Amino acid sequence: MLVFLLLRLTPGDPAAILAGDAATSEQIAAIRASLGLDRPLLAQFAIWMGKLLSGDLGQSYYFRIDVATLIAQRLEPTFALAALTILVAVLVSIPLGVLAAWRFGGWFDRALMGFSVMGFSVPVFVLAYLLIWLLSLKLEWLPVQGYVRISEGGIVLFLKHLILPSITLSVIYIALIARVTRASMLEALGEDYIRTARAKGLPEMRVLVRHALANAAVPIATVIGIGVAILIGGVVVTESVYAIPGLGRLTVDAVLARDFPTIQGVILFFSFVYVAVNLLIDLSYVFLDPRIRY
Amino acid sequence: MRLLGNWSVRIGGSVLVLLLALAATAPWLGTVDPTLFDAASRDLRPGESGEILTLDGETLRHRFLMGSDSFGRDIYSRVLYGTRVSLAVGLASALAALAIGVVLGLLAGYLRWLDGPLMRVMDGIMAIPAVLIAIALVALWRASLPTVIVAIAIPEIPRVTRLVRALVLSIREEPYVEAAVALGTPARKIMFGHILPNTVAPLLVQGTYICAFAILLESILSFLGVGLPPDIPTWGNIMAEGRVQFVAYPHNVFFPGIFLAVTVLAVNILGDGLRDTLDPKMAKRV
Numbered sequence: 001m002l003v004f005l006l007l008r009l010t011p012g013d014p015a016a017i018l019a020g021d022a023a024t025s026e027q028i029a030a031i032r033a034s035l036g037l038d039r040p041l042l043a044q045f046a047i048w049m050g051k052l053l054s055g056d057l058g059q060s061y062y063f064r065i066d067v068a069t070l071i072a073q074r075l076e077p078t079f080a081l082a083a084l085t086i087l088v089a090v091l092v093s094i095p096l097g098v099l100a101a102w103r104f105g106g107w108f109d110r111a112l113m114g115f116s117v118m119g120f121s122v123p124v125f126v127l128a129y130l131l132i133w134l135l136s137l138k139l140e141w142l143p144v145q146g147y148v149r150i151s152e153g154g155i156v157l158f159l160k161h162l163i164l165p166s167i168t169l170s171v172i173y174i175a176l177i178a179r180v181t182r183a184s185m186l187e188a189l190g191e192d193y194i195r196t197a198r199a200k201g202l203p204e205m206r207v208l209v210r211h212a213l214a215n216a217a218v219p220i221a222t223v224i225g226i227g228v229a230i231l232i233g234g235v236v237v238t239e240s241v242y243a244i245p246g247l248g249r250l251t252v253d254a255v256l257a258r259d260f261p262t263i264q265g266v267i268l269f270f271s272f273v274y275v276a277v278n279l280l281i282d283l284s285y286v287f288l289d290p291r292i293r294y
Numbered sequence: 295m296r297l298l299g300n301w302s303v304r305i306g307g308s309v310l311v312l313l314l315a316l317a318a319t320a321p322w323l324g325t326v327d328p329t330l331f332d333a334a335s336r337d338l339r340p341g342e343s344g345e346i347l348t349l350d351g352e353t354l355r356h357r358f359l360m361g362s363d364s365f366g367r368d369i370y371s372r373v374l375y376g377t378r379v380s381l382a383v384g385l386a387s388a389l390a391a392l393a394i395g396v397v398l399g400l401l402a403g404y405l406r407w408l409d410g411p412l413m414r415v416m417d418g419i420m421a422i423p424a425v426l427i428a429i430a431l432v433a434l435w436r437a438s439l440p441t442v443i444v445a446i447a448i449p450e451i452p453r454v455t456r457l458v459r460a461l462v463l464s465i466r467e468e469p470y471v472e473a474a475v476a477l478g479t480p481a482r483k484i485m486f487g488h489i490l491p492n493t494v495a496p497l498l499v500q501g502t503y504i505c506a507f508a509i510l511l512e513s514i515l516s517f518l519g520v521g522l523p524p525d526i527p528t529w530g531n532i533m534a535e536g537r538v539q540f541v542a543y544p545h546n547v548f549f550p551g552i553f554l555a556v557t558v559l560a561v562n563i564l565g566d567g568l569r570d571t572l573d574p575k576m577a578k579r580v
Binding site for chain 1: 519533551
């Protein structure tokens with residue numbers, strides 16, 4: 001509902017934009033009537049809400065097809081990008097965070113904390129261009145931009161196009177997860193059972209993973225969920241830089257065309273994913289920490 | 295001063311002071327009007343000299359320290375003037391988010407009947423990623439300086455509100471507030487006279503982080519083409535125009551990018567320093 005009101009109460013007439021600069025006021029009025037924009041706000045909202053409940057997000061003013069279909073068409077590249085990013089980020093950041101906490105105060109710890117502040121500060125698109133310049137233009141290892149579906153170019157070409165955007169996007173995510181992993185590990189490593197485990201003569205690796213990391217898992221899972229918000233924001237920018245035809249590009253295109261149903265649909269979809277991911281993570285606490293019961 | 299003893303505060307602070315000085319003295323640092331262009335000086339490499347046409351119709355010799363863009367505008371001048379916009383937007387957005395967030399947080403924490411509904415609305419805003427809210431708002435309001443500032447501030451309000459509410463809830467149990475209530479002090483006076491002053495330190499820290507994020511968000515909006523109009527020189531706009539020619543002339547993207555990254559880094563480091571000195575409890579947590 002918030003999304004609906006926010007977008008409808010803002011000035012800027014989509015009918016006028018669709019019609020173009022040369023249109024007469026009659027033409028604009030006709031377009032407005034065909035889109036249902038001439039009805040009162042409350043009626044528009046009732047219709048929209050009713051359709052939403054039956055899974056209908058309305059029709060795009062600009063693309064002239066169902067928003068739900070439009071989102072489905074653009075979902076694959078975004079999903080691939082996000083999945084690879086999360087995979088890269090989790091695989092890199094957790095070992096880094098564990099290592100930093102293990103050697104707390106050492107050079108590696110300080111380097112990681114420095115990197116983490118940098119990761120929060122360097123904008124996604126600046127990083128993107130830096131990587132394109134270095135890896136694609138100077139070293140010519142990877143393609144500059146674009147997206148290839150698995151079904152079209154095979155898995156190798158697909159990954160080649162996707163790896164650079166994923167690295168770009170994962171940096172801030174790594175910074176976030178590594179920071180929390182380190183903090184959470186530090187707390188766990190201070191507990192008595194760690195001293196007991198070490199006193200028993202367990203190998204250090206086993207102490208770190210089985211005893212410390214297992215007890216530090218809940219905050220790490222939480223931050224992975226919260227980070228999805230940053231990821232979604234990053235997807236919009238990254239897809240724009242790397243010319244990936246996903247949902248992020250769709251958002252920007254829809255905004256530039258003032259395509260209300262599409263903007264509403266995409267924002268709603270992203271928010272739904274964000275809330276759903278966090279709900280799943282809340283539920284996963286049961287496995288991560290047997291003391292938690294729902 | 296305890297603050298100046300902290301290295302993060304010193305480094306972040308000095309870089310920021312330097313940037314502020316650059317922004318303030320931009321007209322005297324060998325710049326030309328950032329909107330001037332000259333077809334004869336298009337796509338110059340950094341350091342090359344060329345001519346530039348002034349508004350009076352005269353042609354000046356000018357050294358393009360950071361090169362020029364595809365219209366023949368001086369990147370160096372545009373980047374320096376862009377510093378003004380970025381710092382102003384960052385500061386204004388942070389202040390706006392803090393001001394509104396503090397009022398809402400105080401109300402939610404002190405008036406119990408308002409707490410539930412208000413915090414549910416805040417939860418609703420927080421469920422939408424910040425970048426999306428700002429993009430949607432700014433594009434639909436016809437981007438100008440005030441609308442961009444408001445659009446960046448709105449997604450940050452819930453965070454401030456939650457922080458203030460949590461602080462109020464803990465502070466109102468303190469003995470000195472109980473004493474004030476027992477003495478019959480009016481609610482308004484307790485809110486602003488007793489509770490608000492004790493929230494200043496965490497708010498200052500939070501405000502710094504919001505400021506860094508606001509600068510970042512402004513440049514993202516401009517970069518995507520939905521932010522401030524292209525005739526205003528902002529770092530994001532310069533990069534948005536430079537990206538088309540990135541392969542041939544990467545300097546159009548890199549110079550504003552470096553300024554942007556250094557600025558956000560400085561603000562974040564300052565925030566870390568402030569947190570460590572002013573708010574030891576929070577420092578321990580993160």
